Amino acid sequence: MHPPIDSKLPRVGTTIFTVMSRLAAEHGAINLSQGFPDFEPPARLTELADHHMRQRGGAGNQYAPMTGLPGLREAIAAKVAEYYGCRANPDSDITVASGGTEALFCAIQAIVRAGDEVILLDPAYDSYEPAITLAGGSAVHVPLLRPGFGVDWQRLQHAISPRTRLLVVNFPHNPSGATLSRGDLDTLAGLLRDTPVFVLADEVYEHMLFDGRSHHSLLSHAELAERSFVVSSFGKTYHATGWKVGYCVAPSALTQEFRKVHQFVQFVVATPLQAAIADFMREHPEHSRELPAFYQAKRDYFARLLGATRLRFEPAHSTYFQLVDYSAVSDLPDVEFARLLTTRHGVAAIPISVFSAEAVASERIVRFCFAKHEATLAAAAEKLRLL
Numbered sequence: 001m002h003p004p005i006d007s008k009l010p011r012v013g014t015t016i017f018t019v020m021s022r023l024a025a026e027h028g029a030i031n032l033s034q035g036f037p038d039f040e041p042p043a044r045l046t047e048l049a050d051h052h053m054r055q056r057g058g059a060g061n062q063y064a065p066m067t068g069l070p071g072l073r074e075a076i077a078a079k080v081a082e083y084y085g086c087r088a089n090p091d092s093d094i095t096v097a098s099g100g101t102e103a104l105f106c107a108i109q110a111i112v113r114a115g116d117e118v119i120l121l122d123p124a125y126d127s128y129e130p131a132i133t134l135a136g137g138s139a140v141h142v143p144l145l146r147p148g149f150g151v152d153w154q155r156l157q158h159a160i161s162p163r164t165r166l167l168v169v170n171f172p173h174n175p176s177g178a179t180l181s182r183g184d185l186d187t188l189a190g191l192l193r194d195t196p197v198f199v200l201a202d203e204v205y206e207h208m209l210f211d212g213r214s215h216h217s218l219l220s221h222a223e224l225a226e227r228s229f230v231v232s233s234f235g236k237t238y239h240a241t242g243w244k245v246g247y248c249v250a251p252s253a254l255t256q257e258f259r260k261v262h263q264f265v266q267f268v269v270a271t272p273l274q275a276a277i278a279d280f281m282r283e284h285p286e287h288s289r290e291l292p293a294f295y296q297a298k299r300d301y302f303a304r305l306l307g308a309t310r311l312r313f314e315p316a317h318s319t320y321f322q323l324v325d326y327s328a329v330s331d332l333p334d335v336e337f338a339r340l341l342t343t344r345h346g347v348a349a350i351p352i353s354v355f356s357a358e359a360v361a362s363e364r365i366v367r368f369c370f371a372k373h374e375a376t377l378a379a380a381a382e383k384l385r386l387l
């Protein structure tokens with residue numbers, strides 16, 4: 001018999017991604033639920049990883065520096081300078097982490113103290129709140145506006161209290177694909193100007209914007225960048241979600257605190273994978289530039305197929321997710337509908353209400369991931385046509 005546990009995370013169960021992926025496997029459904037590609041990373045990238053793993057006589061398979069391989073931090077610095085005009089110092093402002101998830105966790109642990117409030121914009125990615133709870137803080141939920149999932153600036157302003165320590169923003173937004181404009185960044189800067197609130201910007205979908213839109217990173221806004229941790233993920237950009245390599249860019253004082261946590265959560269990230277990504281970034285800078293067109297073609301292909309179903313949607317502005325309104329097909333709440341879609345109709349999706357503290361009762365929306373081969377999308381659409 002073990003002593004009573006008294007869970008630190010009593011409300012946390014298995015994530016919806018695990019639940020839906022498992023259900024998809026059990027029922028042989030096409031899995032458009034969890035956000036991962038069903039195609040390979042660039043062949044050159046895996047070749048480089050293999051090369052670095054086979055290096056003999058060096059330290060290629062031993063611990064990397066705690067902050068990340070210098071070559072990778074330099075490549076990240078060059079990238080954020082090119083894309084966002086941000087002068088990040090690779091030694092003091094950039095840390096390589098074990099995926100976006102670890103970077104988010106470390107930023108939250110570094111900055112949130114017992115009793116602090118952290119504002120989340122719902123629907124919010126599911127890893128934020130447990131990290132806040134473990135830090136002794138509490139989440140304050142501000143819903144994004146419908147139908148476009150824009151920020152409700154007035155509600156956000158009202159949510160800021162003397163206890164607010166951190167605001168988490170995730171744009172390009174999972175699940176909606178909403179983006180921020182330059183004007184939004186100015187509004188946000190104005191709102192926070194006289195407050196001691198830090199910002200954690202989850203920008204893991206930074207390279208997936210469509211129809212000529214651009215990503216306005218918080219790194220491109222000098223005033224916001226001064227108080228922000230900005231997180232990205234190579235898993236998303238290089239079709240290698242299983243590698244779990246990401247990073248955090250933050251001013252040196254914030255990075256110092258971030259690293260205090262990172263060195264005891266993860267310490268170091270897989271050395272040969274870091275080396276491969278650093279080489280690939282230098283050899284193939286066009287990969288990120290071509291990513292919008294690559295994913296826009298998939299979005300358009302999937303949208304054409306969905307046009308023949310009774311699902312309603314506006315083509316996603318960004319990310320590799322497409323939201324669809326299924327109210328013409330069913331009146332079931334989204335969690336039940338997603339289960340039924342998987343078990344009876346053979347396509348797995350993610351219900352979006354699970355990402356909100358208070359679901360919009362009338363909302364009938366699920367999320368599909370279109371980071372898939374055309375054949376996978378076509379097979380899924382064939383089943384969705386029968387709804």
Ligand SMILES: Cc1ncc(COP(=O)(O)O)c(C=O)c1O
Nearest residue numbers: 035099100101125174233235246
């Ligand atoms: C919004 C958001 N943030 C963070 C992550 C995690 O990124 P990583 O796989 O690099 O840990 C994901 C992955 O799905 C995501 O959708």
